[in-house]
Amino acid sequence: MPTRPLRFIHTSDVHLDSTASRGEIEGFRNPAEYAFAQVVDAVTSSECDLFLIVGDLFDSARIKEHDFEFVKNQVGKIACPVVLIPGNHDVHDDTSIWRKFDPLDLGPHVYPIMAHEGDLLDFPELQATLWGRAMDEHSPSYEPLYGVPEQSHDSWFVGLAHGQVVNKRVNGSSSQITHGEIENSGFDYLALGHIHVWDIFEFGDVTACYSGSPVAAFASSQGGYYAQVDLDPRLGINISKKKLKSNVDHPKVTHGVFF
Numbered sequence: 281m282p283t284r285p286l287r288f289i290h291t292s293d294v295h296l297d298s299t300a301s302r303g304e305i306e307g308f309r310n311p312a313e314y315a316f317a318q319v320v321d322a323v324t325s326s327e328c329d330l331f332l333i334v335g336d337l338f339d340s341a342r343i344k345e346h347d348f349e350f351v352k353n354q355v356g357k358i359a360c361p362v363v364l365i366p367g368n369h370d371v372h373d374d375t376s377i378w379r380k381f382d383p384l385d386l387g388p389h390v391y392p393i394m395a396h397e398g399d400l401l402d403f404p405e406l407q408a409t410l411w412g413r414a415m416d417e418h419s420p421s422y423e424p425l426y427g428v429p430e431q432s433h434d435s436w437f438v439g440l441a442h443g444q445v446v447n448k449r450v451n452g453s454s455s456q457i458t459h460g461e462i463e464n465s466g467f468d469y470l471a472l473g474h475i476h477v478w479d480i481f482e483f484g485d486v487t488a489c490y491s492g493s494p495v496a497a498f499a500s501s502q503g504g505y506y507a508q509v510d511l512d513p514r515l516g517i518n519i520s521k522k523k524l525k526s527n528v529d530h531p532k533v534t535h536g537v538f539f
């Protein structure tokens with residue numbers, strides 16, 4: 281059992297430079313930038329140990345230098361480690377945005393998980409171990425939780441997965457995460473991305489959460505949240521659903537709840 285508490289902020293599905301939400305807001309180029317900057321502010325002001333970005337940070341491989349520089353600038357304000365995985369919009373394939381721009385250029389404190397077979401990140405000073413596996417293709421063959429390694433329980437064990445939580449695997453559906461896989465993962469917390477609205481699951485000893493998109497307009501206005509997670513050796517897990525300042529630019533935008 282870890283002896284120190286761990287606090288982190290979890291976001292996903294920022295979809296920077298999506299064409300679905302346009303227009304300057306509060307000095308930012310668009311609502312997605314405004315939302316991401318607010319999440320970064322929350323990280324810097326809440327004594328976080330880690331910041332997790334669980335896929336679809338970028339909307340497409342067509343993003344420009346400007347978008348990458350924006351993220352570099354924002355994460356440059358953060359002192360703690362930043363861990364990110366790709367999603368289906370910024371998938372790690374041959375033409376990936378993550379090959380056009382090197383995620384390691386975002387800063388020495390940024391830990392991109394780009395290994396298709398999965399990557400285990402150990403932060404001994406935080407008594408935390410993180411695992412995720414980069415999506416190479418948004419397809420039925422990609423299983424976000426395939427091959428989670430077994431861990432001792434001396435560290436907090438936190439997973440990152442971008443995909444769709446399902447009761448049982450369904451033929452033809454992409455990037456599925458089953459209830460059983462979550463239950464058997466051994467994670468203290470599974471940070472989920474892909475669904476744009478907030479949701480929490482508990483299977484066995486494992487708590488999993490979709491933070492949803494921080495951009496309200498990308499979730500039929502039901503988004504606009506991030507998750508602040510506290511893991512405490514005495515108190516257990518506490519997940520706070522934190523609302524951002526309104527960043528809906530266009531109330532008629534109905535982007536659907538996941539992509």
Ligand SMILES: [Mn+2]
Pocket residue numbers: 293335336367368369442473474475539
């Ligand atoms: Mn997605």
